[in-house]
């Protein structure tokens with residue numbers, strides 16, 4: 231199993247936030263089209279949400 235590590239920073243206090251998700255397929259591929267919103271909970275009580283939006287430019 232591959233563990234994907236996602237990092238961002240808290241929108242409120244700037245603390246580095248880490249989320250690890252186990253990838254059972256082991257292919258190390260992420261199809262971003264199908265990614266849900268990612269929630270990063272910080273010790274300060276703020277939840278930072280990453281939302282992926284697809285558009286053309």
Ligand SMILES: [Zn+2]
Pocket residue numbers: 240241242243244245272273274275276
């Ligand atoms: Zn915070």
